[in-house]
Amino acid sequence: MAHYTDNLTQLGQQLGAPTDPDSAVLERVPNPHADIDYVARFTAPEFTSLCPVTGQPDFAHLVIDYVPGEWLVESKSLKLFLTAFRNHGAFHEDCTIYIAKRLRDLLAPRWLRIGGFWYPRGGIPIDVFWQTTEPPKGVLIPDFGVATYRGRG
Amino acid sequence: MAHYTDNLTQLGQQLGAPTDPDSAVLERVPNPHADIDYVARFTAPEFTSLCPVTGQPDFAHLVIDYVPGEWLVESKSLKLFLTAFRNHGAFHEDCTIYIAKRLRDLLAPRWLRIGGFWYPRGGIPIDVFWQTTEPPKGVLIPDFGVATYRGRG
Amino acid sequence: MAHYTDNLTQLGQQLGAPTDPDSAVLERVPNPHADIDYVARFTAPEFTSLCPVTGQPDFAHLVIDYVPGEWLVESKSLKLFLTAFRNHGAFHEDCTIYIAKRLRDLLAPRWLRIGGFWYPRGGIPIDVFWQTTEPPKGVLIPDFGVATYRGRG
Amino acid sequence: MAHYTDNLTQLGQQLGAPTDPDSAVLERVPNPHADIDYVARFTAPEFTSLCPVTGQPDFAHLVIDYVPGEWLVESKSLKLFLTAFRNHGAFHEDCTIYIAKRLRDLLAPRWLRIGGFWYPRGGIPIDVFWQTTEPPKGVLIPDFGVATYRGRG
Amino acid sequence: MAHYTDNLTQLGQQLGAPTDPDSAVLERVPNPHADIDYVARFTAPEFTSLCPVTGQPDFAHLVIDYVPGEWLVESKSLKLFLTAFRNHGAFHEDCTIYIAKRLRDLLAPRWLRIGGFWYPRGGIPIDVFWQTTEPPKGVLIPDFGVATYRGRG
Amino acid sequence: MAHYTDNLTQLGQQLGAPTDPDSAVLERVPNPHADIDYVARFTAPEFTSLCPVTGQPDFAHLVIDYVPGEWLVESKSLKLFLTAFRNHGAFHEDCTIYIAKRLRDLLAPRWLRIGGFWYPRGGIPIDVFWQTTEPPKGVLIPDFGVATYRGRG
Amino acid sequence: MAHYTDNLTQLGQQLGAPTDPDSAVLERVPNPHADIDYVARFTAPEFTSLCPVTGQPDFAHLVIDYVPGEWLVESKSLKLFLTAFRNHGAFHEDCTIYIAKRLRDLLAPRWLRIGGFWYPRGGIPIDVFWQTTEPPKGVLIPDFGVATYRGRG
Amino acid sequence: MAHYTDNLTQLGQQLGAPTDPDSAVLERVPNPHADIDYVARFTAPEFTSLCPVTGQPDFAHLVIDYVPGEWLVESKSLKLFLTAFRNHGAFHEDCTIYIAKRLRDLLAPRWLRIGGFWYPRGGIPIDVFWQTTEPPKGVLIPDFGVATYRGRG
Amino acid sequence: MAHYTDNLTQLGQQLGAPTDPDSAVLERVPNPHADIDYVARFTAPEFTSLCPVTGQPDFAHLVIDYVPGEWLVESKSLKLFLTAFRNHGAFHEDCTIYIAKRLRDLLAPRWLRIGGFWYPRGGIPIDVFWQTTEPPKGVLIPDFGVATYRGRG
Amino acid sequence: MAHYTDNLTQLGQQLGAPTDPDSAVLERVPNPHADIDYVARFTAPEFTSLCPVTGQPDFAHLVIDYVPGEWLVESKSLKLFLTAFRNHGAFHEDCTIYIAKRLRDLLAPRWLRIGGFWYPRGGIPIDVFWQTTEPPKGVLIPDFGVATYRGRG
Numbered sequence A, B, C, D, E, F, G, H, I, J: 001m002a003h004y005t006d007n008l009t010q011l012g013q014q015l016g017a018p019t020d021p022d023s024a025v026l027e028r029v030p031n032p033h034a035d036i037d038y039v040a041r042f043t044a045p046e047f048t049s050l051c052p053v054t055g056q057p058d059f060a061h062l063v064i065d066y067v068p069g070e071w072l073v074e075s076k077s078l079k080l081f082l083t084a085f086r087n088h089g090a091f092h093e094d095c096t097i098y099i100a101k102r103l104r105d106l107l108a109p110r111w112l113r114i115g116g117f118w119y120p121r122g123g124i125p126i127d128v129f130w131q132t133t134e135p136p137k138g139v140l141i142p143d144f145g146v147a148t149y150r151g152r153g
């Protein structure tokens, strides 16, 4: 197996969370299997941000899939990046897409998509889905598998 | 089997819904099995009322269990009674308890309980549970079986 | 193991269904384990009868538990008995209790209970629960395990 | 991230519900990510209208997906629009399609679909599904994920 | 919204069930949205017929999807049609397909399919699936969503 | 409806199980709907065979789908055929494929597939999937719908 | 029904979240049904705090049940109180119990309990459960109904 | 930790299955924790026997719980014992109770119970439950957790 | 809120796993809420040990509940303790009980229980349950909530 | 049926686990059905390795699907191969892909894919998916069917 840990600067260290998304540093590591098209999925059920109008907290369950090219996202920096939305105001559609674009710009992936499943406000939750392109031919991509909101009963 | 349909005035007829809970007429029919203690459960996932402060619609999933004494509630009148909250303002706790008390006063049941599972507002739904007394000894009463609210993911 | 098949008259034969519940013959066989208190459960998701007012079909999922004394119900006769409600009119509460009483009278069980879970009419299904007495001390009786009705979503 | 709240007139304010769908005002805001094709989904488990023949309440669980072009629907106006069916009579098929057409006309989306999952009446619920066109190539659209109606048991 | 109730002869009335499928009258109403291709789904978990060999009852859960052309099926007549199998003998495959063909002949739909999920006999249930043609291009059709039979455990 | 029961020799009779798969007789009946392409599915959660190496019992949940041509499999003969593996040694892959080939040879179906979901041995269950060809165009074929093995928790 | 809204000071207003739990003001309103023992449940799947050692965010799903005496908690003040933990460090056990004690001190309820279901850290999540006393006799209290953590698969 | 493997004669060896239950040898090993009352549960979803009337295979999912006294059942001998029913005829009630009594006689447990969940025959499955006595005070015994049979849909 | 982190020696540090359970050091911290009886639950789906006879890996899902007295278990030391079984041979019953006894000896809890849900070997998984005593009166203890093993289908 | 057990060297024997993946010997047996394209799936919920940075255990649920050419993987050697990661350090992406490549190199399958579903670390689990090529035309390949990680609630 390949060993690709040389340039990791955050894994195994205690780091303070960045205070807003723009200042958060996303890191990348070389993809040891760049010879093939495979998918890496991150599932983040612990996402929270603020409503830019009311200042009240919002919550979301995020699923991020990508086909790496030369780079993998370093997972601890991804966690810190997502944590940086904690006290930052952003609309649901915008926030979801912004996260995806940051990863796209960092990784130049062969393909990337995001699903943002937001907790209900006013009884009607919003979900947001985007992929950068159609998936590369012959790549295996399972469904998100997140349950549709159903209220009670 | 017993035949206890003689005094039904609403079953099999087309009736307008009463416009508020106080004016709704709940009807009762003789209990053909008053010699034993058994439970009848009604499940009403189609309940809706209005918030008395904001006027916005509220929704709830109701489960009503009772041990009949001399009387059974006539099920069509129960439906019309519940429909009468549609354009009526009431708080969650009060509304749930009021429904149970109306049935208690009508039926003089040996025991009655209600579970009101309200749809979330502001992310934190309220559930309301009440029973008139401890259940009579030897009576079989299953759980409500309604899923706890969980948000998304 | 005991052998208790001698007086079975219906098992392994092709029999016409009785045309109403009162004329259906429920059969019993000796309980080979009358020295202990155990529970036999029958689950009947294929129950159907007619509404005595409208003549429309009704459907129910039935669960019957009992602690046999000297007798077990013969399962094919139980099936034919339940089939006899197919073209017979009966209210939900009455129908459920009647089935339990017929079994109680046939078997003189140490304990018996029934759960009748009826399909919704008008959006509000009724469930009916009864047990003959409190269960005998030391007897193991699992929950019905039938999901509460929840509408859609 | 973009900021697109300038022309919101209803968010953060207390507004009376419109009394019928035709008079309800749906609002739109600029799409901050019009450079890409993504999907926004609204899930509305709290929809209710009236049966145009009997006047009795109907209930549905709605799921609306769309790929925005220049516009996003403003979510509070969407909620008020859906609330406007509360005392309005409409058939299931018609009501579901009408909602979708109003959104199509407002937003000129690149694609839009609706799923209406209606609570059972007479034991046989109806579901209604429509999309304006085949989805744009390369757009990610998860299933509705709403459970099929199953009665009891 | 369109209004298409003029020629309904059964909705809102009390009608006897037809006694066999051939004599049952299926009714249709004009499709108010014939300008678009959408899907209407009926879910019927209350279907029952008789085994033509043994005369014993059979049960099925049916799901019917169609893209209406000029006509919608009137839902009360559909219910009465399905009820007409109650005392009628038919094999599983034949019965399922017959229902679909009757609807096809009545409605001349742009597309129609059926799923018949039969209760087990002898431990091995049969399911039957048919669609009239490939779906029209660009039409949205969710899965049946019915669980595979699994026995116990 | 068609009537196609003339050549059934096993239905409604008590028959001994064949003692190995090769000697089991699979029967067929004419397909009453050979004018259309539809799918019949058999689900068999009660399959068991023996391990050819250790002689220990193996268990599987089988799902068989096919598009009949001129013939339907007679369901009682199918049951007896599957029962014939009870005391017969066979590897998982081979056993699953053998069943499918026997049905293919008997029925000359337009298409046939099988899913064999085997109970775990050593913590790692094997599943086997095969279809004779790509499905005929325009035929409706739902997923197997069998849960993936997950161990505990 | 009773009307008990007179002393609400926060409902229907836009309020800033308090910045720490100690300074958050929990409000109460008179219990309109103090003549009976019933249960009110709040479910809060959107709870988040900080780890007092690492400063990283923690997440929990909270369920709070109580039998009101003279007072009900005002639900908006409860929401703001829970939001006040967002940037506050607290251990899981301590944080859960502190919330319960604040409510106990405010409401002097006849009984109160809390369940705190924390998201996993290091693969092993912690749950915390407390009730002030045994429940009053004859009070109906359903299970929490929160799924046990299971990892993957 | 204790080491109690000295008298195991079957573990780690390849053994032929006994051909009937009466000749199967159940083995026991010393209980290393006889100082406390704890529960061991065996779940056997791979049980099969024959119908003593028709000779057709029957299937069951068994759950066995016990509080060991001086002895534990050796698990490989338990597996071989259960396998011995494979070609043996026995009624459902009798077979389930017989298994429990054999274990009771071997182990002299402080308490033992069994749940037998049989696959449906004729649409109505039977479940059988027994425990030797009320459980010892202070012993922890979870529910069986086996889903109730529900047919289809 | 109390602050009880002073004597933590492992939290926030990188530590090697102990190589066997006996040498693993379990740590404790003062219980900040020793004035009340509450429950802390740890769920560990990542437990693995070795079979003492064959040396093959075993896996279990563990749930540990306790009512702390003067002490809480420090969660990182608990994780390292559980990790110490990774290359250690132990029988299922013994291993589960040993873990519980170590915690009992360390914490002198008012009450403690464990549920060990082991992955199947030979098709029949074993579960082990123990509690130190009956729970203290008035303490709230939810079910384990772990699904019963069911094989496939 | 074919018999293909001649060259099995590990099945039915007690073997020590290899101590690292590179030295593990994967064995193959002839494919008895090489005339057709079918899929064999292995599900391994008992996978564990070590983190190469921290040395802490990692866990994963693996699903491996392939279309055999001339060879099948021998299942016992597959189990021993997977066990060899137990005390070996590897990153999630690398480990998952390495397993797939080893099988690809051994079997020269017509197609192979892997899904690696890793237990969460830091709240955000990673899943890894790869297939060697697009599936051969006409091959039946069900979804992985593994639930998305959801945290708690």
Ligand SMILES: [Ca+2]
Residues within 6 Å of the ligand: A001, A002, A003, A032, A033, J094, J098
């Ligand atoms: Ca590599």
Ligand SMILES: [Ca+2]
Residues within 6 Å of the ligand: A120, A121, A122, A123, A124, B120, B121, B122, B123, B124
């Ligand atoms: Ca809400």
Ligand SMILES: [Ca+2]
Residues within 6 Å of the ligand: B001, B002, B003, B032, B033, C094, C098
């Ligand atoms: Ca009567």
Ligand SMILES: [Ca+2]
Residues within 6 Å of the ligand: A045, B150, B151, B152, B153, G045, J150, J151, J152, J153
């Ligand atoms: Ca959640």
Ligand SMILES: [Ca+2]
Residues within 6 Å of the ligand: C001, C002, C003, C032, C033, H094, H098
């Ligand atoms: Ca006996």
Ligand SMILES: [Ca+2]
Residues within 6 Å of the ligand: A094, D001, D002, D003, D032, D033
């Ligand atoms: Ca933007």
Ligand SMILES: [Ca+2]
Residues within 6 Å of the ligand: C120, C121, C122, C123, C124, D120, D121, D122, D123, D124
């Ligand atoms: Ca209904």
Ligand SMILES: [Ca+2]
Residues within 6 Å of the ligand: E120, E121, E122, E123, E124, H119, H120, H121, H122, H123
């Ligand atoms: Ca059956």
Ligand SMILES: [Ca+2]
Residues within 6 Å of the ligand: E094, F001, F002, F003, F032, F033
């Ligand atoms: Ca025909």
Ligand SMILES: [Ca+2]
Residues within 6 Å of the ligand: F120, F121, F122, F123, F124, I120, I121, I122, I123, I124
């Ligand atoms: Ca196994």
Ligand SMILES: [Ca+2]
Residues within 6 Å of the ligand: B094, B098, G001, G002, G003, G032, G033
């Ligand atoms: Ca009041």
Ligand SMILES: [Ca+2]
Residues within 6 Å of the ligand: F150, F151, F152, F153, G150, G151, G152, G153, I045, J045
């Ligand atoms: Ca697991």
Ligand SMILES: [Ca+2]
Residues within 6 Å of the ligand: H001, H002, H003, H032, H033, I094, I098
């Ligand atoms: Ca010991």
Ligand SMILES: [Ca+2]
Residues within 6 Å of the ligand: C045, D150, D151, D152, D153, E045, H150, H151, H152, H153
């Ligand atoms: Ca059903």
Ligand SMILES: [Ca+2]
Residues within 6 Å of the ligand: G094, G098, I001, I002, I003, I032, I033
């Ligand atoms: Ca404190």
Ligand SMILES: [Ca+2]
Residues within 6 Å of the ligand: F094, F098, J001, J002, J003, J032, J033
């Ligand atoms: Ca072969």
